[in-house]
Amino acid sequence: MKAIVHVGLKPGVLDPQGRTIATSLVDLGFDEVTAARQGKVIELDLKGDDKDAARVQVTAMCEKLLANTVIESYRIDIED
Amino acid sequence: MKAIVHVGLKPGVLDPQGRTIATSLVDLGFDEVTAARQGKVIELDLKGDDKDAARVQVTAMCEKLLANTVIESYRIDIED
Numbered sequence: 001m002k003a004i005v006h007v008g009l010k011p012g013v014l015d016p017q018g019r020t021i022a023t024s025l026v027d028l029g030f031d032e033v034t035a036a037r038q039g040k041v042i043e044l045d046l047k048g049d050d051k052d053a054a055r056v057q058v059t060a061m062c063e064k065l066l067a068n069t070v071i072e073s074y075r076i077d078i079e080d
Numbered sequence: 081m082k083a084i085v086h087v088g089l090k091p092g093v094l095d096p097q098g099r100t101i102a103t104s105l106v107d108l109g110f111d112e113v114t115a116a117r118q119g120k121v122i123e124l125d126l127k128g129d130d131k132d133a134a135r136v137q138v139t140a141m142c143e144k145l146l147a148n149t150v151i152e153s154y155r156i157d158i159e160d
Contacts, residue, residue: 006121021122021146030141032134035125041086042101045115057112061105 001046003058004077005066008039013071042066051078081126083138084157085146088119093151122146131158 009015015037022036044061046054058076067074089095095117102116124141126134138156147154 008121018122022124024145025124025141028141028144030137032127032137033124033141034127037123039121039123041088041119041121042098043117043119044102044105044113047112047114054112057110061108061110061113064108065104066101 001049001051001054002079003044003046003054004079005042005044005058005062006039006075006077007042007062007067007072008037008074010071010073049080054078081129081131081134082159083124083126083134084159085122085124085138085142086119086155086157087122087142087147087152088117088154090151090153129160134158 009018018035018037021038022033025033025036044058046057048054055076055078058078062074062076063069089098098115098117101118102113105113105116124138126137128134135156135158138158142154142156143149
């Protein structure tokens with residue numbers, strides 16, 4: 001089973017990396033870019049096939065290690 | 081219009097960050113984790129509403145700046 005965890009900055013948190021990407025793209029001539037945000041994706045391979053149990057466990061992983069919940073939010077997708 | 085760009089390491093490329101995540105999760109007691117990979121997501125706000133043109137432009141952005149195509153692959157989703 002696979003879990004895909006999307007971690008991104010909460011709205012309102014300054015995103016210097018995203019701002020740098022947007023500025024660099026405009027500098028390269030991509031004038032149509034008005035803003036950019038960068039987040040991360042963590043793909044986990046998991047033993048077992050209980051999707052509900054997996055979601056509970058992956059939520060605990062996010063709270064303990066994968067996301068900094070002060071400034072980041074996360075979303076979990078469980079796949080077969 | 082929005083473009084979501086997913087950038088990840090190509091298969092076979094060593095992913096020390098992913099390996100560290102997997103090891104740390106197992107150390108924390110999440111024994112069901114067998115592997116982890118980390119990638120990044122870049123969300124772009126774009127002017128205009130021609131999706132095909134946007135895809136062409138975002139592909140050029142990936143080749144020039146957003147992905148290191150020697151070791152990374154990318155996927156582009158265009159949204160309204």
